[in-house]
Each structure stands twice: as structure tokens, then as C-alpha cells.
Amino acid sequence: MRPTKQILSTILSEVKPLIGQGKVADYIPALAKVPNNKLGIAVYTNDGEVITAGDAEESFSIQSISKALSLTLAMMLYKPEEIWQRVGKEPSGQAFNSLIQLEMEQGIPRNPFINAGAIVVADLLQSRLSAPRQRLLEFVRTLSGDSHIVYDKIVAASEMMHSDRNAAIAYLMRSFGNFDNDVIPVLNNYFHACALKMNCVDLAKTFSYLANKGQSVNTKKQIITPTQTKQLNALLATCGLYDGAGEFAYRVGMPGKSGVGGGIIAIVPGEMTIAVWSPELDKSGNSLAGTRALEMLSQRIGRSIF
Amino acid sequence: MRPTKQILSTILSEVKPLIGQGKVADYIPALAKVPNNKLGIAVYTNDGEVITAGDAEESFSIQSISKALSLTLAMMLYKPEEIWQRVGKEPSGQAFNSLIQLEMEQGIPRNPFINAGAIVVADLLQSRLSAPRQRLLEFVRTLSGDSHIVYDKIVAASEMMHSDRNAAIAYLMRSFGNFDNDVIPVLNNYFHACALKMNCVDLAKTFSYLANKGQSVNTKKQIITPTQTKQLNALLATCGLYDGAGEFAYRVGMPGKSGVGGGIIAIVPGEMTIAVWSPELDKSGNSLAGTRALEMLSQRIGRSIF
Amino acid sequence: MRPTKQILSTILSEVKPLIGQGKVADYIPALAKVPNNKLGIAVYTNDGEVITAGDAEESFSIQSISKALSLTLAMMLYKPEEIWQRVGKEPSGQAFNSLIQLEMEQGIPRNPFINAGAIVVADLLQSRLSAPRQRLLEFVRTLSGDSHIVYDKIVAASEMMHSDRNAAIAYLMRSFGNFDNDVIPVLNNYFHACALKMNCVDLAKTFSYLANKGQSVNTKKQIITPTQTKQLNALLATCGLYDGAGEFAYRVGMPGKSGVGGGIIAIVPGEMTIAVWSPELDKSGNSLAGTRALEMLSQRIGRSIF
Amino acid sequence: MRPTKQILSTILSEVKPLIGQGKVADYIPALAKVPNNKLGIAVYTNDGEVITAGDAEESFSIQSISKALSLTLAMMLYKPEEIWQRVGKEPSGQAFNSLIQLEMEQGIPRNPFINAGAIVVADLLQSRLSAPRQRLLEFVRTLSGDSHIVYDKIVAASEMMHSDRNAAIAYLMRSFGNFDNDVIPVLNNYFHACALKMNCVDLAKTFSYLANKGQSVNTKKQIITPTQTKQLNALLATCGLYDGAGEFAYRVGMPGKSGVGGGIIAIVPGEMTIAVWSPELDKSGNSLAGTRALEMLSQRIGRSIF
Incomplete structure (x- = not known):
């Protein structure tokens, strides 16, 4: 039906x-x-x-719905092995913002939809796009046909002020060599994506x-x-x-x-x-x-x- | 095609x-x-x-393919809530025979396809069937139309001789009140199912x-x-x-x-x-x-x- | 003073x-x-x-005070390396009856005073003494000069009826090759020691x-x-x-x-x-x-x- | 003798x-x-x-010998309960730089001698001293009677360039409300102490x-x-x-x-x-x-x- x-x-x-x-x-x-x-x-x-x-x-x-959009962009920009050597494809069995598994598995997040994995994806986008935030906005405006879509600046700023846990995740991945850019700008882009x-x-x-x-x-x-x-x-x-x-x-x-x-x-x-x-x-x-x-x-x- | x-x-x-x-x-x-x-x-x-x-x-x-058969039998015998209060429906993110998550989650296995979950299912079948092993054999003979299917007795006996890890799992669940029968007969049935x-x-x-x-x-x-x-x-x-x-x-x-x-x-x-x-x-x-x-x-x- | x-x-x-x-x-x-x-x-x-x-x-x-006595007996019976290859000397940082660390550290308990370690010690005594329970009783009677010391049979039997968690610990160690005797008699001796x-x-x-x-x-x-x-x-x-x-x-x-x-x-x-x-x-x-x-x-x- | x-x-x-x-x-x-x-x-x-x-x-x-000095300074500056509500007194049973236990125990480090605990102590010193680095240097110069003791600037700078893991630890504690100052200056002081x-x-x-x-x-x-x-x-x-x-x-x-x-x-x-x-x-x-x-x-x- x-x-x-x-x-x-x-x-x-x-x-x-x-x-x-x-x-x-x-x-x-x-x-x-x-x-x-x-x-x-x-x-x-x-x-x-x-x-x-x-x-x-x-x-x-x-x-977090934005995590599927960011991953789509990454899949458009990178070869599969470039993505999947840095983030896994398996369910995590742990809370979305846990560092436990991330430490035990040497800084490789379980999948791109837990926070750690999405932050790796944001790091990938940062490395290959000159203006990742603008690119994502254009992407959703085009796909939806709605040119009024914006980032909620208050939400993005609020998230940034509560970013300690995600900063811990990013620094832990960096300590394992699985993070290429500066932490703060990447987190800022990550939070903007969430604030669509x-x-x-x-x-x-x-x-x-x-x-x-x-x-x-x-x-x-x-x-x-x-x-x-x-x-x-x-x-x-x-x-x-x-x-x-x-x-x-x-x-x-x-x-x-x-x-x-x-x-x-x-x-x-x-x-x-x-x-x-x-x-x-x-x-x-x-x-x-x-x-x-x-x-x-x-x-x-x-x-x-x- | x-x-x-x-x-x-x-x-x-x-x-x-x-x-x-x-x-x-x-x-x-x-x-x-x-x-x-x-x-x-x-x-x-x-x-x-x-x-x-x-x-x-x-x-x-x-x-372990037998775990899907045992779960099917349990779904035929029990109401959903009777099953799902004793075993979860989520991926585990850990090795199939790990006790770590089982201890942290108070003896409730993550799903029916890791060992702990399958052992709970075997315990459920033991509680409600007079001859669970015979019942399972009839089930697969009927469904397949192959009356020559048997248990491999050597495999079942071998498994039983290497059962310490699964015994540990069963006893741990029992200590949390999530196991109703004697451990050995349930494990014996569990190993027979695996030995089909x-x-x-x-x-x-x-x-x-x-x-x-x-x-x-x-x-x-x-x-x-x-x-x-x-x-x-x-x-x-x-x-x-x-x-x-x-x-x-x-x-x-x-x-x-x-x-x-x-x-x-x-x-x-x-x-x-x-x-x-x-x-x-x-x-x-x-x-x-x-x-x-x-x-x-x-x-x-x-x-x-x- | x-x-x-x-x-x-x-x-x-x-x-x-x-x-x-x-x-x-x-x-x-x-x-x-x-x-x-x-x-x-x-x-x-x-x-x-x-x-x-x-x-x-x-x-x-x-x-658990008995764990110090059992270890003393083991030190009298075994060379140091025979004991310390089977049990560690470090604080555990986890609950006394946890299986988590035990699984992660391949069945070697952290020290002889958590349950797992004391059960290994009981297994050691079982291997070398013909009547470990009697031996321990004589040991404390002699050292204290009090010939009226006994095992509390009710406590020992009660512990045995609540032994699932410790059985899980013993079977887990056995699965790693760190347990030599049958589980039940060793646990029985272990619980008797606790019941002094x-x-x-x-x-x-x-x-x-x-x-x-x-x-x-x-x-x-x-x-x-x-x-x-x-x-x-x-x-x-x-x-x-x-x-x-x-x-x-x-x-x-x-x-x-x-x-x-x-x-x-x-x-x-x-x-x-x-x-x-x-x-x-x-x-x-x-x-x-x-x-x-x-x-x-x-x-x-x-x-x-x- | x-x-x-x-x-x-x-x-x-x-x-x-x-x-x-x-x-x-x-x-x-x-x-x-x-x-x-x-x-x-x-x-x-x-x-x-x-x-x-x-x-x-x-x-x-x-x-890390400096961790005992920093704790001594903190004990001179704070009441016991002000220190021990923020860091524990128990052995950790885990690696000195692990985040696992820290996450499970809600951002309270096990003791002042693992990295997380020492970073909390550095945060305490930062809150109450105008120039913690100078204070520590004077402290050891006086106690040792050796006025030539200095910080090894190359070591401190090197540590700072490899600070991701410790930054992750600090941010994780901050996310649990157990860190009061900016992360970077505190880590800088922490690394200087290590570089004595x-x-x-x-x-x-x-x-x-x-x-x-x-x-x-x-x-x-x-x-x-x-x-x-x-x-x-x-x-x-x-x-x-x-x-x-x-x-x-x-x-x-x-x-x-x-x-x-x-x-x-x-x-x-x-x-x-x-x-x-x-x-x-x-x-x-x-x-x-x-x-x-x-x-x-x-x-x-x-x-x-x-």
C-alpha cells in the first residue's frame, strides 16, 4: 500500500x-x-x-543526521580505502561519546556515526575542502531545493561551549595519529553540521x-x-x-x-x-x-x- | 537477474x-x-x-548457524517479552565469547547470537521442552526434508571437553539470576545444536x-x-x-x-x-x-x- | 607508646x-x-x-582473612616462580569478584587477595596437599594455640549454594589454562577456608x-x-x-x-x-x-x- | 647496617x-x-x-618524580577534602595514561600519580598560585640547596608537542566538571614540572x-x-x-x-x-x-x- x-x-x-x-x-x-x-x-x-x-x-x-551527509561528501571526495582505514564499519556496542573503545582500538572509531567517527569524517573534509562548511550548506540547499536552509549559529556556538568531551575524543585520536588538522576548527565545522x-x-x-x-x-x-x-x-x-x-x-x-x-x-x-x-x-x-x-x-x- | x-x-x-x-x-x-x-x-x-x-x-x-534455529524455536514457544527481558537485541561490539560486557550489563547478553545469548536461549528451551535435543533434530529434518540429518557426536563431545569458557558464561549469568536450569545439561544441548x-x-x-x-x-x-x-x-x-x-x-x-x-x-x-x-x-x-x-x-x- | x-x-x-x-x-x-x-x-x-x-x-x-593463610601455605609448598606465574602482585583497581580484568589479562588474576587469585591459590593447594582442608585447620589451631577452631559448616554450605560467580571465575581461568583441578572441590575448599x-x-x-x-x-x-x-x-x-x-x-x-x-x-x-x-x-x-x-x-x- | x-x-x-x-x-x-x-x-x-x-x-x-613535589605543594595550599574530592587514593590497575577508568569513574582520577591525577593537581596549583612554575622551581632549589636547578626548556617544549594524549585526559575531566582552568597553560606547567x-x-x-x-x-x-x-x-x-x-x-x-x-x-x-x-x-x-x-x-x- x-x-x-x-x-x-x-x-x-x-x-x-x-x-x-x-x-x-x-x-x-x-x-x-x-x-x-x-x-x-x-x-x-x-x-x-x-x-x-x-x-x-x-x-x-x-x-547527528548530518553525519550521514558528511559521510556522503567524504565518499564523493575520497577513495573507499582512504576512508575505511581511518574509521570502521561495525556497531560500537557503547555510548556514542565513549572513549573506552576508542582507546582500546588504538584511535580507530568503530563507525562513522558515533561521535569519534564523525569527527574523523570532519577531519577528512577539512583536509580536502577549502570551505567545508559552505560546501555542506550548498549541498543540502541543492538537494532539498530549499535555499533558506541555514546553520543555527546559537546552537553551533552553544555546542562549541560544551565541546570538552568531543575535544577529548579528537585529541585522543590525534595521539594515535588518526587526526590530521587542528582540533578546534574541525570541531567547529562538526558542530556547524550538527546545527543545520x-x-x-x-x-x-x-x-x-x-x-x-x-x-x-x-x-x-x-x-x-x-x-x-x-x-x-x-x-x-x-x-x-x-x-x-x-x-x-x-x-x-x-x-x-x-x-x-x-x-x-x-x-x-x-x-x-x-x-x-x-x-x-x-x-x-x-x-x-x-x-x-x-x-x-x-x-x-x-x-x-x- | x-x-x-x-x-x-x-x-x-x-x-x-x-x-x-x-x-x-x-x-x-x-x-x-x-x-x-x-x-x-x-x-x-x-x-x-x-x-x-x-x-x-x-x-x-x-x-553457530544453529543459533538462528534455536531462537526460532524459542520464538515459537515464548511470548516476545519473555525472551527479550533475558537477552537484548543490540550488536555487542565485542568478541562472541567475551564476559566483559556481560558483567557490565548485569548478566543480560547483548543479543541471541553471541555465545551468552545463545546459552540463554538454550536455557529457555530446556525449561519448556521435555527433550530439546530431539525437538531440534525433528525440526530441521522436517524443514529440510532430509531425514538423515544427525548430530555429530564426536563434535558434541569435543565441544563439551572444551566447554570451560561457556561454563564461565553460564555461571556468570546464573550469578545475576539470568539462568534457570543446571549448567551442564544446558551446555550439552547447546553443543549438540552446534554439532548438527x-x-x-x-x-x-x-x-x-x-x-x-x-x-x-x-x-x-x-x-x-x-x-x-x-x-x-x-x-x-x-x-x-x-x-x-x-x-x-x-x-x-x-x-x-x-x-x-x-x-x-x-x-x-x-x-x-x-x-x-x-x-x-x-x-x-x-x-x-x-x-x-x-x-x-x-x-x-x-x-x-x- | x-x-x-x-x-x-x-x-x-x-x-x-x-x-x-x-x-x-x-x-x-x-x-x-x-x-x-x-x-x-x-x-x-x-x-x-x-x-x-x-x-x-x-x-x-x-x-577473606583466610586468603592470607592460604597464600602462606602455598608459599611454604611452592617455589616463588610456581606461584607468581599463575597470579600477579599488583592491585586490581576493580571489584574483588570482577571477571573483566581477568578476561583482558588472559586468566591471570591481579593478586592473591581478589577472589580469582585466592581461587588459584586454592587450586595450588589442592594439587599438592592430600587433605587441604584438614591441613589448614591444623595450621590455624597450632598457630593460635586454640584447638577449638572449626569450620562453620552452615556458612560453608551457604557459600557453596551462592557459588555461581566464583564458579564463573574458576571456569574462565580454566579456559585460559590457569586451573588444574576440578572446579567444585576446589571451590568447596575455598569456601571452607572462608568459613573458619x-x-x-x-x-x-x-x-x-x-x-x-x-x-x-x-x-x-x-x-x-x-x-x-x-x-x-x-x-x-x-x-x-x-x-x-x-x-x-x-x-x-x-x-x-x-x-x-x-x-x-x-x-x-x-x-x-x-x-x-x-x-x-x-x-x-x-x-x-x-x-x-x-x-x-x-x-x-x-x-x-x- | x-x-x-x-x-x-x-x-x-x-x-x-x-x-x-x-x-x-x-x-x-x-x-x-x-x-x-x-x-x-x-x-x-x-x-x-x-x-x-x-x-x-x-x-x-x-x-614523574615531580608528581610527588606537585602533590606536596597542593597539600600545603589546600585542605585535604579539597584535594581528595577531585582525585582518589587508590591504585589504578591500568596504564598511567589510560582514559578508560577515567571515563568509567566520571572524570575522577584514581590517584595523584597517574597522568590524569597529576593534571588535576596541576589544575589545583594553577587556581591558587600566581606563578606555579616559578614557585615549584624555588621549592626544589630551597629544599635541595642547589640554586642551579632549572627546567629543561627543550624537554618541556618537546612534551608540549606530544601533548595530545594528556590534552585528551584534561578535556575528558573538564567534560565531567573536574577541571577549572584553561587546558593549555595547565599542561604547560605540568610538562615543565616533568622537565625539571x-x-x-x-x-x-x-x-x-x-x-x-x-x-x-x-x-x-x-x-x-x-x-x-x-x-x-x-x-x-x-x-x-x-x-x-x-x-x-x-x-x-x-x-x-x-x-x-x-x-x-x-x-x-x-x-x-x-x-x-x-x-x-x-x-x-x-x-x-x-x-x-x-x-x-x-x-x-x-x-x-x-
Whole structure:
């Protein structure tokens, strides 16, 4: 069954009662003050249809969803072995900001979606792009067709003021020879990527290449190859949901990437890209109502990768 | 493109040069003496066709592939919450026989496919079946249609003589209250399951329910529900390949389960079940040539879940 | 200043208010039911004087204090390298019953006073003594001059029924080749040693060889050499107080060994042996009031090793 | 027996054959180029006698020996609870520069002699001293009576260029709220302390207060109280030799502190202070020949704390 506005609206009304059972990220004020009752969803089909419900056109901080964008850029700029000798492809089994495994595994992060791995990717971009921040912004503006997308400067500045843990991660990797640039500018770019403000429609359009063998449905441009697309989806499926990837696969069954701003993108290869937003998080740091909405959508339209 | 005998034969001849680069499991003599040049593959399509190449009808020790069978039996006998309060659904990020995470997480194994998790499943089966070993044997004989499948008594006895590590795991879980029966009989059943002797055709037929929404293609019986099937495939995709699940997803892109006997089963939901066998293992403990054969098959026939 | 009955009595009355702030060990009923207000101390000087206060002649379960006795027996039976290739000499920095470090360090326990190390020592005794349990009993009866010392059979049986964690430790070491005998009989001996019932006077007399260059003050027999005595005291000082050895050295400044029965022995080399008993434990598992009493005694008589 | 020049010379000639079996620290060039055959020892008795042998008057980089000096300054400036709420008193059981335990224990280092703990101490000094570097230099010049002691600027600069690991440690503690100042200036002071150039006689005189109840034998000034002295010696005995404290206590039996420059100081409370230097290190990072020399000295003069 195809998703319809009716199905999406019904799902949102059914998951609404979950609001109040999760917890809005509060480690920086700019995130803490987001109203907890925001709820939106957008589906972008491979034939170009946009279907939405709720607050699908209201922007929010995409946070770690940006890690999938940065990795895409790195895959466009580097040969595979240049990337995968510096970051692994395996689930970590530990908290997203842990240094324990990183020390035991000699400064090689487990995958590109935990903080350490994303910081390595930011270091890679820094080495090969003259203006990585501008490049990323153009990338999402083009893919989404939304020229109003901006970095939330307050969020980026706030993150920078709470950057000690990520600085520790970067310095630890540097001590193992797995970090090439100065720490501060790389972290600054990393935090800007996390501070991208986008809405569900933007996100669904932006990531449509992951559902369409690497070709953007919106721009018709080939972003990455079909093989790279399969690889990126595989990484999202096994590592994209922090320490809740197994649970997400079990319940939703789609490659996805979440952010602590409450957004999640999910892919049905060959068919559609989905973005959902609800700020309250479960204990793994994934949107509580957002995950449930995706689980219900998977059941209603009978779509999953499994 | 559909798989053909020609495609399978070509793939086997192309992966053959890998033999000699891996290492046959040698922790028990019965495994160490298996000739390293065995190589077989079988595909069982959802419309009942069997396609094979190489040593597809020669039996081998299925080892950890049995963990997917035991979990299936447990899902048939228990309510979901009865299982998932005792074992998690997340990748472990640690070696399959590690006690470190098990101690830190209070005796709850990360997933049913690491040793600790499979031992919990064996404990569950012990609690509810009068003759779990006989039940499992009937299960695979029926699903495969091969009444000659047996336990390799020498392998089972050998495993039992090298059971100290698994005994440590079981006792540690017992100390946390996550083990209900006597340790020795449960381990004995666990080792017997690992000692099942099956060939690639048997395996492909046995697991066909995972490619067919829970219904065995061979017997037409509904083994588990479509939702349970999706869930089991999700668990296989995120946790089925020891500490190489991410790499396997990245390269092959199918839910799968491997064993140190050199076998791997892989699922293309809605289409087919594949079994491959080559005894030499890579450093993660997965069949080296077997994984490569599945990667090539995925590319040739254009099938993966991503 | 020499310790006097007056000093000891004053100290006991000063530490009494601490009773109620700790917690009696309750993992087995036989320990849980010991009255929390028991409080006793005995000093045995190297010239043979016994000075006591409080419940110094009431027997209690010596628990881990026995680990120092078992190690002494092992030092009498084995060459140093035979012992120290199987167990280390370093503080562990982890809980006394943790398997984490044991797995990471390939089955070699950090020191003989954590559970794993003491179980290795029990395994050593089992290999070389025909009746290790009887031998240990004779050893303490002779050293203390108290022929009424017995094993508390109820405690030993209770421990055996809660032995899963220690069984896990033993099997893990066996899987690394660091355990020679059957697990159950060794654990049974280990638990019997822990279940020795002795009073403070018994303990002070028994351990007098540690204060007297290896010669028992009571029997005049040379138990171990002066060098072995220095070595054993060094191990007690760095590893004898679970994960509170640093704090104990900082406050008390004497080599010592504690047990969860609330007993502690402490050594002033060249001068005296002290035993104290108060069942309530601090968070490290050491007697709360007992530690404080030793700290005060150290200050009053101006004795410590530092 | 009192130490004599004859005894010291004999010991040095006996340990000389060990040179060649260890490894000079080579993580910075300034340390790597120190000749491996340097060997010196100095004893400073509590009645003011200096006894030396070998290269006792040649300066070397004291490295981590400075951690005992910095802690002494902190104990002079802060109340005990102000220090011990920010750093523990227990052996770590892990490498001196590990972040694993630090993350698991919420940014509170195990003790003041691992890197993390010493960096906390440097942060404490930074908060309360206007010129901590100058203060430390005056401190050692006064205590040793040697006004020529300087910081080795090349060593300090080299350390600063290899500071990533320590920066990671500092930022990790900051993320847990256990670091008050800017990271770089604190690390700079920390590295300067490590870069103090002193000889064995300087060191023995400087640390004489630890053997003399807190009063400097050289200046007659009371540096810390007798109780603080006992406490500091206790910390040195349990934590002063990296992950080799247990072995050092077992073999030498004196409170001590080592540095990767190959120096070790050791204390016989009430009697003497000893400094030894030989650049080659054992696998724990302690001077190989230096440790052996102290072990032999302990045996020859019959002195240890146990």
C-alpha cells in the first residue's frame, strides 16, 4: 500500500499520546527550549511525490543526521580505502561519546556515526575542502531545493561551549595519529553540521538519493554510485541509531539516522525516503514518538527491508 | 537477474583462489581435520527451485548457524517479552565469547547470537521442552526434508571437553539470576545444536521461512508470523555475523548467520535463501571464501536488502 | 607508646557511634544474622603479651582473612616462580569478584587477595596437599594455640549454594589454562577456608609470624623466611583491602587483610599483630568501625610503616 | 647496617650488567638521546650525611618524580577534602595514561600519580598560585640547596608537542566538571614540572622531609605535618610506581616514585632518603637497574617498611 496523507495523519494522532514519556535533549539551552509537542512527518517517493502531516515544514536542529551527509561528501571526495582505514564499519556496542573503545582500538572509531567517527569524517573534509562548511550548506540547499536552509549559529556556538568531551575524543585520536588538522576548527565545522536547521520535507528530499540508487530524485543528479548507496544504507542499518540500532531494525526495519534534535530519516530502498520529527527522546537518544511513527508506517504500508 | 547454476559455478571458481588465505577452525580436532578446499553453494528460491554448485550436498558442522534455529524455536514457544527481558537485541561490539560486557550489563547478553545469548536461549528451551535435543533434530529434518540429518557426536563431545569458557558464561549469568536450569545439561544441548551436520541444500531449505514471511517453502507450514520473520531477519542483519556484521552488511547486504564450520546462510526476503560453505575463516570467524561468494552473488543477481 | 587495655577500651568506645552507619554483609543468611553491634580488638605483641578489649574472644567468620593463610601455605609448598606465574602482585583497581580484568589479562588474576587469585591459590593447594582442608585447620589451631577452631559448616554450605560467580571465575581461568583441578572441590575448599570461625585473639596469635620476620611468636616455629614475610606484608599493604587498599594505607598505614565478616588483621612489623572485629562494612567491603579503630590505634601509639 | 660508599659502589657494579636489557624512553628526542649507561645513586640520611656512587651528581629529567613535589605543594595550599574530592587514593590497575577508568569513574582520577591525577593537581596549583612554575622551581632549589636547578626548556617544549594524549585526559575531566582552568597553560606547567633537571643528590635532599616526619633535613623547615607525611608515603607505596607498585613493594619495600627519565626516589621513614638513576626502563616504565639497586640496598642494609 502507498503512504497517503490520511495514513500519515492517523499515525501522528496515534503516537501523540507518547509525548510526555520521553525527554527533550537539554545539554544546551537552544535544544532544551524546543516545545516537546512538535510532531511532523514527510514522505518523499521515488516518483517525486511529497506527502506530509503535522509540523513537517517547521525547521529543527538536525544534529547527528548530518553525519550521514558528511559521510556522503567524504565518499564523493575520497577513495573507499582512504576512508575505511581511518574509521570502521561495525556497531560500537557503547555510548556514542565513549572513549573506552576508542582507546582500546588504538584511535580507530568503530563507525562513522558515533561521535569519534564523525569527527574523523570532519577531519577528512577539512583536509580536502577549502570551505567545508559552505560546501555542506550548498549541498543540502541543492538537494532539498530549499535555499533558506541555514546553520543555527546559537546552537553551533552553544555546542562549541560544551565541546570538552568531543575535544577529548579528537585529541585522543590525534595521539594515535588518526587526526590530521587542528582540533578546534574541525570541531567547529562538526558542530556547524550538527546545527543545520532543516524541516522534514527538506530532509526527505535531501536524502532521496539513498532510496534511489544514488541519484537524487529531486535534482536527478547522481550523488554517489549504486554500490556506494547500498554500502551507506548498510552502515545506517547497522550503526545509524546509536546504541539502539538493533531495536530500530527489529521494530522499523529500515536503514535510518537519528539526531538528538528529535529527527529521524529512514529509507525504503527503491521506493521512498521518510523524515519524522518529535523532540522527546528515548533512553538510547532516539526520538520516542518518531521511532513509533516509523514502526507504524512500516506496518501500515507493509514496507521494510527484511 | 535470477541465479543460475552457471552463475553459481562461475562464482565458486572465482573465489577458489581465496582458499589458503584463511584459517580452518582448530579449537577441536573434529573441525581442524575438515579439508580446507571444500566449497559449496545452494540457492533455494521461494518458488521451490534448488540451484547448486560445488560441494553443496556434503554435510558439515553448522555450528553457530544453529543459533538462528534455536531462537526460532524459542520464538515459537515464548511470548516476545519473555525472551527479550533475558537477552537484548543490540550488536555487542565485542568478541562472541567475551564476559566483559556481560558483567557490565548485569548478566543480560547483548543479543541471541553471541555465545551468552545463545546459552540463554538454550536455557529457555530446556525449561519448556521435555527433550530439546530431539525437538531440534525433528525440526530441521522436517524443514529440510532430509531425514538423515544427525548430530555429530564426536563434535558434541569435543565441544563439551572444551566447554570451560561457556561454563564461565553460564555461571556468570546464573550469578545475576539470568539462568534457570543446571549448567551442564544446558551446555550439552547447546553443543549438540552446534554439532548438527547439514549440507548447503539442507540449510537453504531449512531456513526458507525467513525468505517467505515465516512460511516454509518446502513444507508450506507457517513456522513463525510475518512480523516475527521480519524481526528475526533484522536481528540477523545487525548481529548475525559476530563482530563482522557491519562489514557483511556493507559488502553483501543480506541478513545472514555464520558458523565456525565455514557455513553461512543468507536471506533475500521475498525471493530466496542461500547457503554457502568453505571452511577457512577470516579474522572475524566468518567463512572467507563464503562471504566473498555471497558478495559476488549479490552483485551478479542485483539483490540485497539495501 | 605501647598499647594498653585502657587505650584499646577508649578506642572502642570512641568508634562505637559508627555502628549503624555501615552495612552487615547479607549475601548469605549466616552472615546477615550476626548482631551489628559486636566490637572487639586484640593486640599480640612480639614479646608475647595479649591485650584485648570488647568482644575479642567471640568467634566470627574470618572470610577473606583466610586468603592470607592460604597464600602462606602455598608459599611454604611452592617455589616463588610456581606461584607468581599463575597470579600477579599488583592491585586490581576493580571489584574483588570482577571477571573483566581477568578476561583482558588472559586468566591471570591481579593478586592473591581478589577472589580469582585466592581461587588459584586454592587450586595450588589442592594439587599438592592430600587433605587441604584438614591441613589448614591444623595450621590455624597450632598457630593460635586454640584447638577449638572449626569450620562453620552452615556458612560453608551457604557459600557453596551462592557459588555461581566464583564458579564463573574458576571456569574462565580454566579456559585460559590457569586451573588444574576440578572446579567444585576446589571451590568447596575455598569456601571452607572462608568459613573458619576464629576470634580476635586467635587471629592476632595466628598471624604473629608476619610481625616477627616469619617466626610465630606463639609457637616459636619459623613459618616462612624473613624475605617471604617482607614480601607477604608488601602484598597485604598494596592489595589486602579490596579496592580500599590506598585509603587504608593512607589512614592506617599498616599491612592488613580484611574479610566481609567484619574482621581485619593488621601488622606492625617488628612489634605487634592486631585483630579487630565489627560486622558493619563500608562501601569497599571493609569493616567500618574496625578500620577507624585501627586508624586511631595507629595515631595513639604512634605506629605505622610510613 | 648503615649504607656506606663501599656498599653503594658494590651495588652499582653488580647491577651494571642489567644495562642493555631495558629500554630508554624514546617518545621525545631529548629523552631518547640520554646515554643508556648512566648509573648513579645517592643516600641522604636523616642526620645529614650524603653518600653517593656513580653518576650521582649528573642532572637528568626527573619526569614523574615531580608528581610527588606537585602533590606536596597542593597539600600545603589546600585542605585535604579539597584535594581528595577531585582525585582518589587508590591504585589504578591500568596504564598511567589510560582514559578508560577515567571515563568509567566520571572524570575522577584514581590517584595523584597517574597522568590524569597529576593534571588535576596541576589544575589545583594553577587556581591558587600566581606563578606555579616559578614557585615549584624555588621549592626544589630551597629544599635541595642547589640554586642551579632549572627546567629543561627543550624537554618541556618537546612534551608540549606530544601533548595530545594528556590534552585528551584534561578535556575528558573538564567534560565531567573536574577541571577549572584553561587546558593549555595547565599542561604547560605540568610538562615543565616533568622537565625539571636534577641529580640524585638534589633529589635525595629535596625529598628528605618524607623520611623525617615532614621536616626537611637540609633546611630544618617543616614542609608538611607528620600525618601528611605518613599519608604521602602511603600513597607513594600503593600508587607511586605506575602499574608496578605491587612488584616494587614486594621486592624493595619502600615508598617510592619513579620517572621515565630513569630516576627513582625511595624513602626509609625515620632514616634516609634514596635517589637512584639509570635511564633504561622495564616494561612498567620504571628504571630497570635502578629498581634492582634499591632491592639490593634494601637487602644489604636490612631496611624496608615491612
